Amino acid sequence: MKSQVRGGTRWKRFAVVMVPSVAATAAIGVGLAQGALAASFSISGQEFKVSTDSLVGEEFVQYGSVAQGSTLEGKPFAAPVAVSGFDNARITNMCQSVVTPVPGLGDITLRLTAGDSDAAKAGNTDKQVYAEELYLDVSDLKADAQFTNIDIGVAAGALPKKEGGQGIQPGVDPRSVNKNGFAQRADKVTLTKVRQKAWATTAATFRLPDLSLSLHRGTDKECFKG
Known part of the structure; x- marks a missing residue:
């Protein structure tokens, strides 16, 4: 039975892990090893970290899936993920980091x-990061969260509330998502104090005001520790 909570719902220190069963993950791993699955998006063998002061997203959906790729040594692998999708999102004070071992x-x-x-921190939306059709393959998430009109326990294949509404990410291998599996959706979500680990991010539009990219020896400049 679908669990519904209407209006604003605040979850302190929100932490989500929604993944397919271990058996399903193992089966997909075998399929990759045998070349049976043609992944539409092959992930790298490295998780990356993302932190933000806030993320405000509309038409939020979340469901379990499996991300597929190769390790740095070239060995195929599959990672269970919670896919978080947004029709659009505004992000304040975003940091993304990844650590790569380099010989020598x-x-x-x-x-x-x-x-x-x-200006971004003061609420100027032109100076905030903006994304449309944003999907995140998340392995770990910690944040404070507030949802508007949240439905918990929706079947993943029934996520869109309207024709053309937000649902399972278009273009993914249909075998990586159980359409009858657990999912949730909300009209709006506000996440603050975000600390996230992920395997992939995709977006139709991704605007990054005041973008800065830098390289550093060691791990002191990761977005967060742990």
Whole structure:
């Protein structure tokens, strides 16, 4: 039975892990090894970290899936993920980092920041990061969250509330998502104090005001520790 909570719902220190069953993940891993699955998006063998002061998204959906790719050594693997989708989202003070081991140099951290100006933090939407048709393949998420008109326990295949509404990410291998599996949706979500680990991000539009990209030796410049 679908669980419904109407109006504004605030979840302190929101932490989500919604993934397919271990058996399903193992089956997809076998399929990759045998070349049976043609992944539409092959992920890298590295998780990356994202932190933000706030993310305000409309037409939020979330469901379990499996991201597929290869390790840095070239070995195929599959990672269970919670896919978070938004029709559009505005992000304040975004940081993204990934650590790569480089022979002879050690760990190198690539750090990207955007939407971190005083104007963005004061609410100037032109200076905030903006994305449309945003999907995140998340392995770990910690934040404070407030939802508007949330439905918990929706079948993943029934996520869109209207014709053309937000649902399962278009173009993904249909075998990576169980359309009868657990999912949730909300008209709007506000996440603050976000600390996220993810395998992939896709968006139809991604605007990054005040973009800065830098490389650093070691891991001191990761967006957050842990």
